[in-house]
Amino acid sequence: METIGPLSRRNATGPLRRLLWRRETPRPPVRRRPWVYLVPVGLLVLLGLGGAAATYIGENREAPGVLIAVIAVGSVLPVVIAFRWPVLGWRLGYVMLFIGSMNVGPKEPWPWNTVQILGFLFVLGRLALTQDTALTAWAAAFTMVPLFVYAPDANAWGAAVLVAAISVMGDILHRWRSTRRLLAEKEEVTELERAKRAVLEERARIAREMHDVVAHHMSMIAVRAETAPYRLGGLPTEARDELAGIATAAREALTDMRRLLGVLRAEEGDAPRAPQPGFAEVDDLVETARAAGVEVSLRYEDVPALPETVGLAAYRIVQEALANAARHAPTAAVTIVARGTAPAESSPRLEIEVSNPAAGPVNDGGHGLAGMRERATLLGGTLTAGPADGVFVVRAVLPVEATE
Template sequence: MNDPSVTSAWRAPVRLVAGPDYPPIGGRRSPRWPRWRMLLIQAGLLLLIGLTAAGTQYLRNTRGLPEAYAIPLAIGSTLPAAVALRRPLLAWRICYPLLYLGVVDLTPTEAWPWQPVQILGFLFVFGVLAVRADTGVATWAGLLSLIPLYVFTETTANAHGVTVLITAMLVLGDQIRRRRQTQRALVEQAEQSELEKARRAVLEERTRIAREMHDVVAHHMSMIAVQAETAPYRLDALPDPARTEFTAIAGSARQALADMRRLLGVLRSESTGPETAPQPGLADIPELVENARRAGMTVVLAGTPQPVDGTAPPEAVGLAAYRIVQEALANAARHAPGAAVRVALHAAAEAITVRVDNDSTAGPTGTPGRGTGHGLTGMRERARLLGGTFTAGPQNGGFTVEARLPYDGEDESG
């Protein structure tokens, strides 16, 4: 017979007596927590010292115990409360033997067999254990704690009243512990969901980038193949080794193009048809800005999409810049409707810098939308895959997106 409930029932008392303690409660702390923590520790130490002195005085005056016995017994009554929050099982293990040792020289005038400080300390420790410990462990602690109660308490009504109190503490502590576990599980599930959404957004954006990069690179591979195939006919008196080399180059280009198309077939989802339109670039950004204006946005374009020396940037850089501006304009329209937007392009000899700023919402022209939160992830991935940098965040009451896209795939600006 191997019943899990029976096994758990027998493991609970073993852990209560000699098992590992429960770890301290973690969680997010306020930035001011270190200062408050020191104040609470100091106040707690003063309170424990005062209670220890009061317990010692009670044992000496009421029971006539010598200091050599009264002081250790009073310290044993308050010490568990000092460690209960971090080591609840250890605190209970210290408290429980003192329930038997604390009845020494009991006088007939005392209503309870334990001094008041010891009773308060034990109830505090048991309350912490009821909240922190598993149901089985806390239940066994309550049952064992009732034994000295009925042994040393002469009034049965008092014993029954404390039994009801301990039972109520067990039930309340169990409910608090279960609720905290549920809240912790919900927080962890929410964090896992956010991580999964972010991971899925990265994968989806990488797939889209791979498809677009395929279209860019495929154009150049096709040109290489065509030029290599027509070179023997365009150039006169080519030697046979040169013709053979041009044929090999054309074959390699065709093979690479076929492999890229097979890769695109794997990356493209079943619901997405083939993309036959040419990919946009830097030259299409002015038209993109004009479309945003026609949609009702106030957009200003500054700078030129072409470097000063007239060198055309790589198509991959132009595509990334276009997509970043496109997503930034969409975010501005969604989250800051009515705000003025400024698109700045600075094309240098080694990199192009794209910056999109929007002011705070100009007025009640719309309600800020709630997006998926994946737009920034996609823009960051595009810049990172090109070896560039990307920053985004609030600035001057609005929002700023800035990306630096190097032409050679290595950003040496910082």
């Protein structure tokens, strides 16, 4: 209960503080055509109205020239300010209600000139259109004070009704515009959710197709490779080892496929977080390739400690490069060199070079090279691939961030 009182007072006086002395955030400038072209015209109109106010005051009041100039400028300046700073414009206009009533002539029905009255009503309406209800109510209440102090009673009550009407109408329009903006934002969020749902449905469809087609065939390959020694019998040891390697590769491919299917089926944030391979597993990758009959040599040169993202990208690049070499030149030797470099004016880098004597196609219609290049680009690195002097070379340069 002790906190309710202060919180309630803060909620009640917060709009009052914003109205009287808190710094105001400016409204965005008008940039929509054709309104932007009307700004010079509006300024010229206000300049003319200021001159008319000065002429009226000079003809009806015994006032020094400085006071006449201050009242004339103060009659139109709040209007200009109110376009970007509605609260500040009201503050200036409110002060001018007291200054503008000085030295009133005997023939003037109102203590303010017509330009000042119309300008202040515009400023009050602008404030009501842009501010919340509580602040508008405080502004309307303060506005009625000089009305009943300086204006005749008959005129003061009519002016008070007009002030209240402008405040209420402005607040109604403000609420209507706020409601439309909220509805538009809600519709935009709804459209984004629909698009997201469409993406998830398409991913689920792709996952089903991959499961029905690719995973099925990979399972059949693994099963046939595992059972071939028992079904055929009398196979030499080399053939049994080859079939065992095929079965192992197929099972590993199925594991990766299931992980991919889980990612495709999962919604955002729900994807399975299975451990991803890193650069340390490149040795296992090379051993698997050697077991499949590919002649591979691997050399490390001052490789630094790698973050997980860099290690994963490096592993996938080597994996894809080995697969391309085995596919396009199965009998050629493959050389893999991984070296760490530290240029003087940049962060340390990891350079990976995979080469084989038989040149393969730069782009065979698949997505392997494109995928490797995307992985390197996402890390801020580069990847080049192509024949050079009869040797097909894949070279990736990956920046290495400092690791703890």
